[in-house]
Amino acid sequence: MPVVIVDGQEIEIGADERLNCIEAARRAGKEIPHYCWHPGLSVVASCRMCLIETGQRDAATGKISMVPKLVPGCQTPVKDGTVIVTESPLVKESRARVEEALLIDHPIDCPICDKAGECLLQDYHFEHGQAERRADLHPFTSRKRDMGPTVTLFVDRCIMCTRCVRFTREISGTAELMVTSRGAKEEIDVFPGHPLDNKLSGNVVDLCPVGALGDKDFLYQQRVWFLKREANVCGGCSAGCSIFTEHNQDAVYRLKPRENPHVNKWWICDDGRYGWHHLHDSSRILEASRKAVRPDRRDNGSVTPAVETIEWSDVVTKLRADLKAAGRLAVAVSPMLTIEEAWMLCAVARSIDPQAWLAPGFVPVTGNDESFPGDFTIRAEKCPNRRGIEEVLALYGAGGRSWNDLVAHVAAAHADAAWITGGYPGPWIDTATAESFAGLGQLVVQDLFDSPLMRLASWRLPAAGFAERAGTWVNVAHHAQSFSQAIRPPAGVWPEGRLFWNMLGRRGLYDPVSVRQQIAGSSAALAALAGEMPATGVDLRIHQLA
Template identity: 75%
Template sequence: MPTVIVDGKEIEIGAQERLNCIEAARLAGVEIPHYCWHPGLSVVASCRMCLVETGSRDPATGKVTMVPKLVPGCQTPARDGTVIVTDSQLVKDSRARVEEALLIDHPIDCSICDKAGECLLQDYHFEHGQPERRADINPFHSQRRDVGPTVTLFVDRCIMCTRCVRFTREVSGTSELMVANRGAKEEIDVFPGFPLDNKLSGNVVDLCPVGALGDKDFLYQQRVWFLKREANVCGGCSAGCSIVTEHNQDTVYRLKPRENPHVNKWWICDDGRYGWHHLHDPSRLLAAGRLVSSAAERETVEWPAVVTRIRDDLKSAGRLAVAVSPMLTLEEAWMLCAVARSIDPRAYLAVGHVPTSGTDQSFPGGFTIRAEKCPNRIGVEAIVGLFETDLHRWHNFLDHIRQGQADAAWVTAAYPGSWIDDSTAEPFGKLRSLVVQDLFESPLSRLATWQLPATGFAERTGTWVNVAHRAQTFAAAVRAPAGVWPEGRLLWNMLGRRGLYDPAAVRRQIAESAVSLAVLAGDVPPNGVDLRVNQIASA
């Protein structure tokens, strides 16, 4: 195994691993500061913050020969016998000088800068900078200009790391951003008439190590130190990107990508990034309403009563058909199927409506936005498959209703947008009992006997299976609005389980009932597990 020596400490790296000095040092627990380098982008070695002393150890004699000057750690590969020194006086002085040079024309407006608190310039200055400012040059005046519909640029805060420029060239492939002018007059800019307007544009804000690029959606909303972070999965499409939901007092403020090499690497798309606003829409359904018999109005029913009354209503109606929404988690879908079968042992179970929009959109950097706008179709298919021999889909379900083969139906939806029209919903009007669980009122829910509120993606706890069969578990970031029982809690109570809803217990039960899902029995790692690996092994 190749050995790298970081500050006198020997660490082994994989024989096939191609690491630079920053990554190798990280393995040894040493953080080399850097601005321009990002693992997802090409190397330019322009910020000079990662300068370290390097050398090599002769494998035969063990003699160490050092390179006479500092080299950028991001650009220097770590090989067998590479010696990296990050704590010498030479390196420390170099970092302090880089910090000083950057701060010569960087405004000290941290108090009104949205990046303050998560700014690399702040962090590195605190750690590596010097307390005094020797040059007394007043920075040029604050200039702000929009570079696109979602992103705004604070020109004077930029440190010219060019991460954003490289991102638009290498990952989104749209090349909107450029470096204008040279030397001290360098600026990030867009070409006239070609704003930064692509589906991945929000990522440049995450990439920016300082406060130069701001997200207009989040600008001035909260200081970052007020935000709490919960690892989540995006529910915007079937890609199932790993995200972090940042929230405060049960209000979501922004979503950020969470690094996951198997799914989204470091990025998320703008549809997902800004796709949380429906959670706080005032028109959301907030109470369980049952149609008062022989009247067109609904009475609000307390949740403990909902648990028993829905069961009674559906049981007395007759043959039951249930649509299991691909927005539900595995656990909720399983409990819904179990509840349905406990009400009617021959209940017809189908996968709910799968919303789609356009076609899959791929980017040069390997990122794909899926056309299927639901996070868990594959998971719900697997769960429904455990209960039904033939897999019924939404169109089969509609036929089933139209042909009058059901007397009662339970439709779970929880779609963030409108999804059904009047003509599609019309046959449901003939049913003796209809339960519709959705985020917003729809033509279908207006026909419903029972109108139940649903929960949004950041309010759920459970497991989703993405388009590549990767199962990821997550916990709710925020609580559902006051008065709303999440699907999991309702179904848990309808199954007669005691105590609080425990998704892990349901997950263990699912894992025991199906070999293809057996891998979910244990704790699922943060990056998720590939369900196919297990299926191949069991085949």
């Protein structure tokens, strides 16, 4: 195995691994500062922050010969016997000079810059810069330039790392961004008439190591040090990208991609990134209610259905009683549910009616899969867990069905009651389809927003949004990821998991991990879910291949 010496510490790397000095040093626990290098982009070695000393140890004699000049660590591959020095006085002096040069033209408007607190220029200056400034200090306001519908450029804060330019050329393949002028006058700009409006545009903001590129959606909303982050999974499409939900006081402020080599690498699409606003929509359904048919005016015999609000603790018992009284039950298991919730829902349904007819809920599909040159795909299937619920339904002997089968089943009067779970962020059902459910004795609809189906429902139950759930989703490539709840749902809303947990008569708080262990133990197809789930998830086919 090749051996690399980092600051005197010998580390082994894989025989066919192609690492640069930054990656090799990271294995030894040494962080080489860098701006322009990013593992997902091509190497330009232009920022000069990662300059280090390197050398080569002679395999036969053990003698080390150093390269006389500093070399960029991002551009220097390591091989057997490579010597890396990251802490020498020469290296430190070089870093301080780079920092000094970058700050000469920087506005130093950190108090009003949204990046402050997560800015590499701040962090590296604190760590590697010098305390004294030799150039004149002229704090000023950065010029603002509109890049497109989602991104604003603060021209003077830019340090010209060109990560954003390379991203649009290599990953999104749209190449809207460019560098204008030369030397000290270099600036980022868009080509005239071609604003930055591709579906991955938000990623350039994450890539920007300083506060030059600002996300219009997040600009001025919150200082980053107030935000808490929870490792989550995007529910926007069946790709299931790993994300961080960044929130404060039960309000989501932004979503950021979470590095996951198996799923989304370093990126997420704009649909997902800005797809959290429905969580805080004021038109969400917030209380559980039941349409009670009461004779209001006895004189002429007409009855007016009144809606009564039901306490959650009563929902647990009354819903069960109503469904039991109604007769044959049909249940739609929404692909927005986690597999834990889906599994418990099936168990609840079968405990109410042992012959309950289970089927997947509506699967929203929009357009076609969209692929980008950087090996990133936005899926047409706009739900995160179709594969997961199908696996769960197969456990209950209800595999191979679809939402249309359920509609046909109800329309053919094979059911007396239906329980439709939703959780869709947008409109999903038309009036004609909803009418198929009109003749049922009981119709339970659990969804985020009002819909034609919701208006017919005898039981209206609120649902939880993606950041308010806990559990496991299985994406289109059979990759399962577990996550916990990021924010609490609005007051008065029980997430589905809590309701099903209580309807099953389980004690204490809803614990998705115990449910997951139970599912893993009862199914060969889902056996990979047993034990501790890694942050990047597991491939469900691992056990089937072996």
